[in-house]
Amino acid sequence: MQMKHAVIAGLVMLGASALAVAGPSGGTVTGKVTYEGTPAKMKPIDMSKEPSCAKMYATPQLVETVVTGAGNSLENVVVYVSAGAPDEAAPSTAATFTQKGCRYIPHLLAFQVNQELKIINDDQTSHNIHPLPKLNREWNKSQPPGTPPISEKYDKAEFIPVKCNVHPWMHGTFAVLKNSHFAVTADGGSFSLANLPPGKYTITAWHESYGDQSQDVTISGTESKTVNFVFKAKPY
């Protein structure tokens, strides 16, 4: 009898520790975003009107509306849970968007509703950051060099194009999302959404030029599911 209790206790303890190691929620969705077809050639940017930026580059920077990588991978795709997960409060850390070398770094910044957005000017020239939302409040602000970071936030989920009023080639995107389950693909096009509690989810991949696609996935327990997205590239 004592032996049986010990085994049961041991099994319970193993089970509990297994759950503890897996964390409060369990499943993961991973995948890759690729394209098929021929993407448009990304044109080089001539920054000659702003010599303080132009001189930072030995070869001209390329437009970033379609950034591709090895294996037909597609970068700067936001992969996120668009349905099935509850809205979450914003984290206390800020999402940082930097203007450096007359480019936006990162080109696409994903962050949450009501999360602080911190915009830094790391250049010697003044920039005027102008996000162009349709749902949120529109503003634009100049940021002379050496002035403190701009702090803003958005209270509605939206994909917001961002431009610089002074430098027409500077373009980026804010992806303002409702929960913390998102990833932005980098070189290689892969993404991983972890800590998903069991349930049915709609995973959406959004690209600024190729639109968005969604797939449904069901997670139970701690499994890892794979969801891949393939976008159709356009030559023009």
Added chain:
Amino acid sequence: MHETSAAPAPAAQHHGPPTTFISKHVFSLDHKVIGLQYYGLALVAVFVGMVLSWLMRIHLGWTNAAIPGLQAISPNGAPGGVITPEYYLQLMTMHATLMVFFVLTTAPFAAFGNYFLPIQVGAEDMPFPHFNMMSFWTTLTAFCVLISAFFVSDGPPLSGWTAYAPLSAIGKVAGPGEGMGQVIWATAIGIFCIGQLLGALNFISTVLDMRCKGMTLSRLPITAWAWFITSCMGLTAFAVLMPACILLILDHVAGTSFFIPSGLVINDQLLPHSGGSTLLWQHLFWFFGHPEVYIAIVPGMGIVTHVLVTNMRRPMLSTKALLYSMWALAFLSYMVYGHHMFVSGMNPFSSLVFSFPTLMITIPSTIVVLLWIGSLYGSKLRINSASLFALGFVSMFVSGGVSGFFLAQPSLDIMLHATYFVVGHFHMVMGVAAMFGIFSGTYFWFPKMTGRMMNETLGKTHFWLTFVGTYCIFMPFHYLGMAGNVRRYASFTDDYLQRLIPLHQFITIAALFTGSVQLIFFYNLIYSRFRGPQASANPWEGTSLEWIMPSPPPWNNFGGKDPIVYHDADQYGVRTSTGADYIMQNSPESAVVVRDGD
């Protein structure tokens, strides 16, 4: 001319003496109080306009400097205390709008004119005192509406006081302040036009209908003529600006496209407008804008002539020639407006056509300058604060005027258009010269208006520092312009402009210094108002009717008894029974003019 004057309106037709504080000092029908109210408004406006110019100049000299305290006033406009490019342009727009409308159109014309025109024609008041009171309150309303642009979320417009379309017409997509701020601006200016039209009506009918017995048109003092000419210009010029502002407002709020053609793209969006003309705004604006600059300067010419004649103890060599020249300036001012548009895209042949009257306008301008200078010859010039500023006006008008030789020619405008050469030209010939006219008039008429003399030492100090200071500020603008320095730049990033930045810094220091000097004037005004020595009725030994009344004048000017006039205002350098060298307009004594070498 010896026309019989119209019978004076009976005194009882007008208002009785004001009894309450409100009717004496606030809603007053008395042209003198209204004149002082306008003067007070101009003082506030010039102070605000001057502070705005300091901020602009500091930013131009030291672009990335953090100005202490500015972030608290405008966190968006000056993050970290550094003025942003849009804030610079907004400051510039408000600086110019305040100065041109609420200082240069208000002080020489509405302030001094309201106070002294009825007196100088021998009337108890203007024929429409209620309209007159409304004209001030309308102007004050316009001022408050304009200032409110600072407090809307995106701030004032950034399109300059010239508000060219489509930048000023397409709304907030064009930039910060171009939404609500631009609408507020256009509304304020529209209201201002109404105030000016009401004022012009009063001035014109005062001169035509309210002259006392013996005051024929030929005996009117030159200041009265100057205000009359200015009112005629104002009536026609503001009557064009007001509908232009209405059309601009409609483009903003009613979806019209008066000034917006099709096919415009901003932020990658095609604008939903079509059918309008960009150049239409420029034609409407400058048809007003050119007479406006003469509205700003002609009263000053009148005041300076009046002050000089009194202080030279002799009349102008030919008052008639001066008067005809002022009429010629007013008339020609409507024909020249296209010189603001030489490279605007209008037909280049039109540019040559407009340049012809522009060059011609140098003739009456030269005549008036030569008359001032020539009248000094053989005079008995008295030096005091008023005459110093009057002489300074002549010098400034010459300096500012000769740059017009360049700008009148389209071929040279190719190099000088939209450069600091233009900014130097209009600041000197209009800004500084008109200010000197205002200062001269103030020192001259303060004793009459308040019953006290201003302090001469402070006045002379004010003159010297301002005279030298304004030359230090604005003469270098011409050099900047000749080097190709484009105007309305928030900072100078172009390679070819870098070597000019030290000159900009020199100008900034001169501007801050000269601006601070104006505190001497302001202090003198306040101190003398309460503590200045008593003034007699005629401290300057002048001939015109303002000097026959006590200082300050009673509410009904001539005490219920209309004066009778026997002479023009030019009876200086005459032999009289009392030994005085002048005869007042209402003195029956006949004049014996005495000239050496006659």
Added chain:
Amino acid sequence: MAKLLAVTIIVIAILSAIPVVMNTWKAPADISTHGHLIDNQMSDTMVEAGVSFLAAQILLAIFIWQFSSPRTDGKVKTFPGGAKGLVIAAIVLVGVEVLALGAFGSKAWAQVYFTPPGVDAMPIQVQAGQFAFYFRYPGPDGKFGPLHPEMINEGNQNLFGLDPEHDVDSRDDIVTAEMAIPVNKEIHLLMHAKDVSHSFYVPALRIHQDFVPGLDLSLHFTATQIGKYEIVCSQLCGLGHYNMRAYLEVMSPQDFDDWQKKQAAAQ
């Protein structure tokens, strides 16, 4: 005090004239074929204006000096010739002078605006938009493809709104951010405004023309010196007006061909 004022006026007048006479802050050197007409007109006007300026200020100063001491003998004197002489002097001296200036100056104006470009002039289109200039060369087919403003997409660098997918003429158009031109070759500049009013000002080339939205204007000129110059916007166009410029590179014909090939490859 009057004497001090007289001296001050003369000192200010002379000090003001010095930087002009010494050409301390001068315009960039002229690299155009027509600029000398403007520069000559500028010098002629400067002489007339300078003489008028100095004469008026000095005369003003002299009379202030002479006629301000209190004189007890008391009679006022009249300027010789009186007003009549002065009015005639104004009309004849100044009037004739400015008419002459106007007449001679119109030649420089006509050279720029009343002469059409030569048939061999190289067409280049310039588009001004908040806050940069972009240029378009027609490419080997010599034709500019049509513009589709609704297709403008700055993020993709489709700055002119071209549709090469459907418009054959657009396929070889070359869009650049710098304006390169061969030296000694007449250029026919076609000007297009994208959004608000701007202006094309190249001090070194002695040309200046506003862009008018809704009105496509053109200029023509020839550059005579190789080098790098600045094109700046001079019509207030919004917050970035101060930073709106492009470089003009005047090159040898060989260098220009190389440049154009390089740009074509990057389209």
